[in-house]
Amino acid sequence: MVAGLHFLLTYMCNSECDHCFLYCSPRSQGTFTLNQISELLDEAKKISTVESIYFEGGEAFLYYPVMLEGIKIARNAGFQVGVVTNAYFATDIEDAKLWLKPLHELGISDLSLSNDPYHYEDENDNPSVRAHKAAKELNIPVGEIRIEEPSVATDEKQKKGEPIIGGSTMFRGRAVEKLTGGLPRRRWEEFTECIHEELESPKRVHLDPYGNVHICQGLSMGNAWETPLSELVNNYDAASHPICGPLVKGGPALLAREYEVEHEDEYVDACHFCYSVRKALIERFPQYLAPPQVYGLE
Ligand code: SF4
Ligand code: SF4
Numbered sequence: 457m458v459a460g461l462h463f464l465l466t467y468m469c470n471s472e473c474d475h476c477f478l479y480c481s482p483r484s485q486g487t488f489t490l491n492q493i494s495e496l497l498d499e500a501k502k503i504s505t506v507e508s509i510y511f512e513g514g515e516a517f518l519y520y521p522v523m524l525e526g527i528k529i530a531r532n533a534g535f536q537v538g539v540v541t542n543a544y545f546a547t548d549i550e551d552a553k554l555w556l557k558p559l560h561e562l563g564i565s566d567l568s569l570s571n572d573p574y575h576y577e578d579e580n581d582n583p584s585v586r587a588h589k590a591a592k593e594l595n596i597p598v599g600e601i602r603i604e605e606p607s608v609a610t611d612e613k614q615k616k617g618e619p620i621i622g623g624s625t626m627f628r629g630r631a632v633e634k635l636t637g638g639l640p641r642r643r644w645e646e647f648t649e650c651i652h653e654e655l656e657s658p659k660r661v662h663l664d665p666y667g668n669v670h671i672c673q674g675l676s677m678g679n680a681w682e683t684p685l686s687e688l689v690n691n692y693d694a695a696s697h698p699i700c701g702p703l704v705k706g707g708p709a710l711l712a713r714e715y716e717v718e719h720e721d722e723y724v725d726a727c728h729f730c731y732s733v734r735k736a737l738i739e740r741f742p743q744y745l746a747p748p749q750v751y752g753l754e
Pocket of ligand 1: 469472475478479480481513514515575
């Protein structure tokens with residue numbers, strides 16, 4: 457089942473992108489301590505399916521020494537390790553190598569760099585491009601994360617001529633507030649499945665400093681500071697989870713019906729509807745819909 461554990465090392469970020477589904481910004485609170493990382497990596501060893509550990513955020517390089525030490529512990533425990541960054545530190549290729557060389561020495565198997573119009577205006581000359589060149593020179597396996605802006609297309613399989621939204625922007629978090637305006641919408645009854653996450657058998661979960669174990673952003677299995685992570689993951693059953701259960705059976709439309717959530721008639725896509733319904737249910741299910749800050753609530 458769960459093969460990857462992704463640490464949201466910090467919610468803090470030097471940027472404040474419109475599409476950020478975690479609502480990260482320079483003002484965001486919540487950062488792991490090394491002891492907490494260590495505790496969860498001990499738990500990770502008890503989950504037989506876990507192979508890889510990722511460090512991401514927010515911006516993980518803002519807490520560089522803690523990130524390095526976390527990578528070291530994870531590598532010593534036998535896990536593959538990856539890191540996700542917007543590469544803000546790469547002012548110059550040679551300087552970027554100073555930041556990346558210790559990651560190479562620790563044997564990371566993936567460096568994923570954000571490079572798209574949300575992060576950088578000039579996609580050919582920016583910190584991510586410089587970090588990419590530095591990583592190549594250091595022989596670090598490196599890739600790019602590219603989020604395409606929403607585009608409007610016509611899908612003949614939908615009702616005749618009905619516009620659909622293309623691109624890879626996920627309408628959750630700040631993207632709902634900043635990017636849904638003016639986009640075509642569809643009736644809420646049409647959103648009867650979750651198409652982006654494997655809710656019944658998640659391949660990876662995100663861990664945050666508050667203990668939340670995210671299956672999708674802001675949708676948690678439970679709290680790892682209250683129940684050991686290995687128990688949460690090994691005992692997870694989507695059907696008995698109060699939010700995932702309805703989502704698996706009938707998507708956001710059933711979730712809204714099941715809990716009689718008041719909502720609008722139309723949404724941009726399933727995630728937009730799902731996120732909006734979940735936001736309305738936070739007070740009812742604080743253990744499973746958390747933390748409030750990823751719903752834009754302080
Ligand atoms: S999308 Fe990435 S770079 Fe942008 S604010 Fe969120 S965490 Fe930071
Ligand atoms: S927001 Fe809801 S519908 Fe979208 S991927 Fe997450 S759980 Fe699935």
